[in-house]
Amino acid sequence: MQTKYLAKIFVTLRPSVLDPAGVAVQSGLQQMGYDNVENVRIGKYIELTITTSDETKARQDLERICDQMLSNPVIENYRFDLIEVETQTGVF
């Protein structure tokens, strides 16, 4: 039996790392009159589907995928939510 999960992955800069893009956005917003906006931090939001035998395997795969491909562990953190979308039985 294989289950398909929707993964919602958040990759964010570690709090100690400078975010020049965030600073640029905040500066732009101030020039547009939004001087009530602060602490702008820009990260990535990734959605994908992953098909595995169970949720534990899906989480293991996703942690490796995040470490190796989607984030730079030196400067970024990640977290993800898993949502079951489909269960299939039979031969694959």
Add this chain to the structure above:
Amino acid sequence: MQTKYLAKIFVTLRPSVLDPAGVAVQSGLQQMGYDNVENVRIGKYIELTITTSDETKARQDLERICDQMLSNPVIENYRFDLIEVETQTGVF
């Protein structure tokens, strides 16, 4: 009285728009052996704090900020969550 809100903003490509970065990531993952991953879509995740008189004003400001600065409404959708983090009284 002024309230500070933490906004968590998700900017995603509209479903009808091709995502070349997502295709590249999926192709890379397949070469790494993850052929159980599909439908990779890459978006932006932005956190910021906004200080306003009330939540309605915060939502109005954020919608303008998303439309004018954080997203390209032609090809992207956005949504955001607001979390109240601090209420301040007195003169500003």
